[in-house]
């Protein structure tokens with residue numbers, strides 16, 4: 001059984017957005033947006049190290065291998081970790097619009113348990129945009145990209161300006177991220193080019 005709250009249903013006048021002309025090409029790895037991001041950063045020892053890849057249109061795919069550090073029940077992935085994998089994958093979609101956005105709402109269905117060492121194959125797509133609101137959905141499968149569904153989610157991301165991070169983040173990390181020598185990562189974190 002699954003159901004989605006009204007807040008995740010795009011209004012009738014929502015539009016199907018267009019992929020940004022400078023979005024990464026289909027098949028291209030998106031890379032981490034921030035070294036210390038728990039979802040994608042390579043600097044997080046127990047992080048998910050999730051790698052997202054641009055798909056066709058407004059879609060991405062991603063893979064995440066469940067580690068022992070990600071357990072909830074013995075030998076099984078923690079539900080919050082699975083939601084993090086969905087959140088990170090959904091968040092990476094916004095780079096196809098070259099928009100910075102944060103998760104406003106995220107609803108997850110947990111369909112099957114996911115054992116440690118399992119590769120979770122994720123795919124996600126943007127379904128609609130209404131003003132600053134970006135509607136999207138994602139699915140995670142096990143046993144291969146066409147395997148059975150283990151988790152799925154629908155989300156609403158809200159577009160923000162870079163000031164959202166500058167005003168709310170801890171100054172030490174903000175300054176370090178702005179000085180990141182990785183130009184692509186710095187652009188993803190701080191460039192707004194709708």
Ligand SMILES: CCCCCCCCCCCC(=O)SCCNC(=O)CCNC(=O)[C@H](O)C(C)(C)COP(=O)(O)OP(=O)(O)OC[C@H]1O[C@@H](n2cnc3c(N)ncnc32)[C@H](O)[C@@H]1OP(=O)(O)O
Pocket residue numbers: 007033034039087088091092100101102103104105131132133156158160165177188189190
């Ligand atoms: C440096 C690295 C960067 C890198 C880029 C980021 C990478 C992403 C990483 C993974 C994702 C994350 O973990 S993101 C981190 C987790 N999320 C957060 O921390 C967000 C915390 N929340 C907030 O800061 C705020 O609530 C915002 C920004 C989401 C919204 O505040 P606001 O800007 O004042 O906008 P507001 O007027 O309230 O809302 C705008 C519209 O959205 C609707 N709306 C807002 N929130 C919701 C909601 N929860 N559910 C339904 N609808 C909502 C409103 O009704 C309104 O609709 P209408 O009246 O227009 O119709």
